[in-house]
Amino acid sequence: MDTNNASAALRELARQVADKARECRKIAVLTGAGVSAESGIPTFREAQTGLWERYDPVMLASVDGFRADPANVWKWYDERRQTMSKSRPNPGHEALATWEKLVKGQGGAFTVITQNIDNLHRQAGSESIIEMHGNIWYVRPVDAPFNEAFLLDECPLVEIPPRDERGRMLRPHVVWFGEMLDPDNLEAAFSLAVQAELFLSIGTSTAVYPAAALPFEAKRRGAVVVEINPHETELTRFADFSLAAPSGVALPLILDQLRADGA
Numbered sequence: 001m002d003t004n005n006a007s008a009a010l011r012e013l014a015r016q017v018a019d020k021a022r023e024c025r026k027i028a029v030l031t032g033a034g035v036s037a038e039s040g041i042p043t044f045r046e047a048q049t050g051l052w053e054r055y056d057p058v059m060l061a062s063v064d065g066f067r068a069d070p071a072n073v074w075k076w077y078d079e080r081r082q083t084m085s086k087s088r089p090n091p092g093h094e095a096l097a098t099w100e101k102l103v104k105g106q107g108g109a110f111t112v113i114t115q116n117i118d119n120l121h122r123q124a125g126s127e128s129i130i131e132m133h134g135n136i137w138y139v140r141p142v143d144a145p146f147n148e149a150f151l152l153d154e155c156p157l158v159e160i161p162p163r164d165e166r167g168r169m170l171r172p173h174v175v176w177f178g179e180m181l182d183p184d185n186l187e188a189a190f191s192l193a194v195q196a197e198l199f200l201s202i203g204t205s206t207a208v209y210p211a212a213a214l215p216f217e218a219k220r221r222g223a224v225v226v227e228i229n230p231h232e233t234e235l236t237r238f239a240d241f242s243l244a245a246p247s248g249v250a251l252p253l254i255l256d257q258l259r260a261d262g263a
């Protein structure tokens with residue numbers, strides 16, 4: 001579906017969201033794997049196409065899995081790095097970056113809180129970004145704190161598992177199941193959610209905590225909550241607006257409305 005084929009109902013919802021957005025100075029956006037689906041990066045939990053259909057999350061996205069077989073986990077990340085290196089931002093990423101500029105140009109605040117590790121929001125031009133689950137292009141020595149992360153953009157990797165110059169084994173700078181998130185990121189994300197006047201939850205199954213708590217927290221503190229997702233989630237019935245469409249279609253429609261009205 002492209003924006004030309006969007007239904008009248010979707011266009012009307014986009015218009016209503018744009019009307020509401022115009023009244024809001026503090027906007028926070030939570031994104032998940034669905035935002036990057038149209039860039040060719042598989043999501044996690046979708047039937048048939050999701051990564052967890054083919055891979056065991058306990059073995060590949062947990063510390064225990066990494067300890068048991070670091071090379072196996074690194075092979076999976078190396079494959080995903082190769083896929084992501086060929087992926088480009090799609091119209092959904094681009095619309096968010098443009099929306100941020102519009103809002104900031106008027107003195108407002110606009111932040112993308114992403115669960116994605118693929119760097120595509122930054123590539124699209126978003127500037128205020130919180131990467132809750134890390135970044136696939138960064139690594140750190142096993143057992144080292146978050147602030148020891150550094151860029152390792154060699155792709156594909158020559159050595160698996162990779163090591164630093166002191167011979168220490170490196171791990172992807174991402175957050176696995178059972179691991180704490182970077183406390184600074186977590187605090188910043190919740191602070192944005194409680195202050196937001198408009199909170200958008202886009203392309204996420206709203207199934208993985210603590211990120212999944214953010215839209216509910218925003219709603220509890222009075223934000224208007226918008227969900228963009230072709231499928232229903234736990235959030236859908238709590239959302240003030242639910243746009244059942246791909247983000248690469250729905251976000252440009254909202255942006256068109258904002259621009260048309262000179263926002």
Ligand code: BJW
Binds near residue numbers: 032044179204206
């Ligand atoms: C489209 C679309 C299109 C398709 N347009 N949409 C309660 C409270 C707190 C914690 C827990 C709790 N219960 C359980 C926990 C523990 C656990 C958890 O949440 N488990 C759940 C499965 C229940 N959480 C954790 O372990 C977290 N740590 C933590 O809580 O620490 C404290 C603690 C420690 C010990 C014990 C207890 C607490 C860490 C979570 C880390 C998640 N890591 C991963 C991997 C990251 C690295 C990597 O990518 O390799 O993060 S797992 C995976 O899920 C990845 C994602 O960021 C995350 C969320 O997935 P997402 O983005 O929502 O993707 P999908 O596939 O689920 O959904 C895609 C959606 O897009 C779908 O809805 C589609 O319909 C839609 N879509 N195309 C728009 N074009």
